[in-house]
Amino acid sequence: MNRTKFFLLLAAVIIATICTIFGKMRPLPIERIERWTFDWHYSKTPEPKEIENLVLVLAGEPSFEQLGAWPWQRQTHARLLGWLGYSKSIMFDIIVPEKTIPSQDSVLANVIKTLENVIVAGHVSTHAGVDQLILPIKEVYDAAAEFGITNVNKDIDGLLRGHIPFRLTSSGHIVSLPVANAAFLTNSIPRILDSKQKQMVLGSRSIPLSDSGEVWVHYSNTEITQYEYVDILKGKISPEVFKDKIVIVGVSASGASDFYSVPQFPGSKVISGAEYNARTLLTLLWSDIPVRISPWIAAILCFIAAMVGAACSRLKPVLALTVLGVTLVSTISLFHLCFVHLAIWIDLAMPIISIIVSFIILQGLHFAFVHRDWEIQSRSLDSITAIDIQYVNRYKDFSEYLKAIWEKFGLLKQIQLVNARIKEEQLEPQFIPESNSLKIIKPGPNGMRYGVAIPTKGGFEKREFVLLGWNESVEESTIKTLTAVVLSNAWFFNSYKEAAKRKDVLLKTINAIFLALDFRDPITGGHSTRVSSIALEILKLMIDKRIILENNSDLVEDIYLGALVHDVGKIGIPDTILLKEGKLTKEEFDTIKAHPQIGFDIMKTAGLPETSINVLLQHHERYNGTGYPNGLIGEDISFGARVVAVADVYDALTCDRPYRKGWTSKKTCELIESLRGTDFDPVIVDVFLELKAMQNTAKVLQNLTNFTSFRFDYRILLILNISIYFNCLNLISKTTVKSGILNASLHKWDFSDHI
Numbered sequence: 001m002n003r004t005k006f007f008l009l010l011a012a013v014i015i016a017t018i019c020t021i022f023g024k025m026r027p028l029p030i031e032r033i034e035r036w037t038f039d040w041h042y043s044k045t046p047e048p049k050e051i052e053n054l055v056l057v058l059a060g061e062p063s064f065e066q067l068g069a070w071p072w073q074r075q076t077h078a079r080l081l082g083w084l085g086y087s088k089s090i091m092f093d094i095i096v097p098e099k100t101i102p103s104q105d106s107v108l109a110n111v112i113k114t115l116e117n118v119i120v121a122g123h124v125s126t127h128a129g130v131d132q133l134i135l136p137i138k139e140v141y142d143a144a145a146e147f148g149i150t151n152v153n154k155d156i157d158g159l160l161r162g163h164i165p166f167r168l169t170s171s172g173h174i175v176s177l178p179v180a181n182a183a184f185l186t187n188s189i190p191r192i193l194d195s196k197q198k199q200m201v202l203g204s205r206s207i208p209l210s211d212s213g214e215v216w217v218h219y220s221n222t223e224i225t226q227y228e229y230v231d232i233l234k235g236k237i238s239p240e241v242f243k244d245k246i247v248i249v250g251v252s253a254s255g256a257s258d259f260y261s262v263p264q265f266p267g268s269k270v271i272s273g274a275e276y277n278a279r280t281l282l283t284l285l286w287s288d289i290p291v292r293i294s295p296w297i298a299a300i301l302c303f304i305a306a307m308v309g310a311a312c313s314r315l316k317p318v319l320a321l322t323v324l325g326v327t328l329v330s331t332i333s334l335f336h337l338c339f340v341h342l343a344i345w346i347d348l349a350m351p352i353i354s355i356i357v358s359f360i361i362l363q364g365l366h367f368a369f370v371h372r373d374w375e376i377q378s379r380s381l382d383s384i385t386a387i388d389i390q391y392v393n394r395y396k397d398f399s400e401y402l403k404a405i406w407e408k409f410g411l412l413k414q415i416q417l418v419n420a421r422i423k424e425e426q427l428e429p430q431f432i433p434e435s436n437s438l439k440i441i442k443p444g445p446n447g448m449r450y451g452v453a454i455p456t457k458g459g460f461e462k463r464e465f466v467l468l469g470w471n472e473s474v475e476e477s478t479i480k481t482l483t484a485v486v487l488s489n490a491w492f493f494n495s496y497k498e499a500a501k502r503k504d505v506l507l508k509t510i511n512a513i514f515l516a517l518d519f520r521d522p523i524t525g526g527h528s529t530r531v532s533s534i535a536l537e538i539l540k541l542m543i544d545k546r547i548i549l550e551n552n553s554d555l556v557e558d559i560y561l562g563a564l565v566h567d568v569g570k571i572g573i574p575d576t577i578l579l580k581e582g583k584l585t586k587e588e589f590d591t592i593k594a595h596p597q598i599g600f601d602i603m604k605t606a607g608l609p610e611t612s613i614n615v616l617l618q619h620h621e622r623y624n625g626t627g628y629p630n631g632l633i634g635e636d637i638s639f640g641a642r643v644v645a646v647a648d649v650y651d652a653l654t655c656d657r658p659y660r661k662g663w664t665s666k667k668t669c670e671l672i673e674s675l676r677g678t679d680f681d682p683v684i685v686d687v688f689l690e691l692k693a694m695q696n697t698a699k700v701l702q703n704l705t706n707f708t709s710f711r712f713d714y715r716i717l718l719i720l721n722i723s724i725y726f727n728c729l730n731l732i733s734k735t736t737v738k739s740g741i742l743n744a745s746l747h748k749w750d751f752s753d754h755i
């Protein structure tokens, strides 16, 4: 496992742990979302068919208009209950706490007592922290079949989502009105099953409670049959409709302020207190009340969800989003099925948040790490490029070169070099790239996941390739980087080798020119080569004596090149003058004196450095101004020309001529010494004489010859490679490989640093 994978895994575990903690704690903002998902799930569960057994009798606006303001006479309530006599039970959700006219109170109490199925309501008021139980008048309370309180408890968002079946007061545990009604109907005593108050037993039913001891009330859009209070009083409704029904009597007029907001996904709705009690009763008796999973299980689910999100982040974008989408939809569906069919409420919000948050954060981190890796690869490319050039001269073929440097691609070791040199006819058809484009093939060679063939020679025409294969775990950016590196190395290698061929051609061409000159003037044959060697010896000694700096290699090379071609202008001198054996006339000598200018004119078109062509032009100038063609004095003559002037005279005098025997080295040196400060630069003369005086001249010459050969190759190569280099850049700019690294690496190539 590499560092990137380790850090991403560590980040995934940390995120999953945080999600787990949130899943266990169920913080309020998350819990509100959890409630919304609960509302949606619960609204989709079927309504018990027993809802048909419920009937609401509500005192609405019409009743108040006809019966007057509250409170109504107790006889009125007694008359209403009389019409409801055939019902199974009557939940009388109207509190009659105060005594009125004793006869009327007695009438109501007698009716309730006679019916034996009336459950009357009370209420607990809390003032200054002290509970006060508000009961109906004693006669009514005593006559009722059951008694319950109408207190409600709002949920975290202000909605009546849960119902408290028991309330602990200073008078002990008191059941709610719906629970009292349910107990009456089931002829049982409701009780809490365990000390943690997570379950209530009602007859044969076991009712799950929430963590706060509430029953989740089931709401639906199915209307409960309801009648207007006053319509029943006036006989508009047959008593038969109430036969064996569960009747809930309450107030629904706006002035009574007995209204509550309850959930109705995706929002809420307002219902009367009587309807709330009716739906609570329905829930208690017949609904499938969901059991919520424990916080610990919810926490584990969050951990798993976060890890799933993290895993998705490692996939390719399209696949990742697809998997993520399928996971979310299947999770929601599975959780919903559990809710509807198994009545298990599994926390959904936090696991979904865990998946999404984990996915997004890991994607972001992965993106950041990829960029970091990209930088690492960029830095590595510098070293790879440097190493490559060290290897270029060693191998004739790019395939050998690539094999040699392959181990240097440390970051890319997961990618196998299947074949460093493969011809088109040996390549399986699917690997052959289309014109001017690269393609990644699946499956790759040798059972690998992917493969790519990179053209490495002659662009896309010559059809020679490097074949790579790699596994799925390799980043796409990595293979693109590697492709760019291989491609740019191939271009560099081939360009370099092509340049070397051109260098050979130029050297042969120059040699051919010298051969032609020697053939034309055999007397001075080899003069230019010897002069350039002597000049180089002088320069080397000047470096040793620190008269010129060692790192001034450009100057040395340019002077050497100038010395090599210093007499090339003689090609423009007529044979009759150049080859004349006798003494030259003044006119003929003037013609000869034109050869520096002729040579200068020829070679400046070849793009030689200024130092080199100054040697051509000034090698017959003299230190005291008596030379030609321009009569320059002292240091107005270029340094190179002053060096070559000494070497030129030495070689000319020591060589045999048809009309004289060549001077000895000693005699020539004496002459040169005599011209110190007049014809020649005194410093250069001193160095030259010291050079000649050295006992180990032969060894020095041998060393300098090696140095000469090496540096000369470089100079010729540089001149020619300027155009090749830019051609190479033009070629690269046309490639379809979109990689900034590719061009960046090519621009980093500096011939002088590596050759």
Ligand SMILES: [Fe+2]
Pocket (backbone or CB within 6 Å): 566, 567, 595, 619, 620
């Ligand atoms: Fe000359």
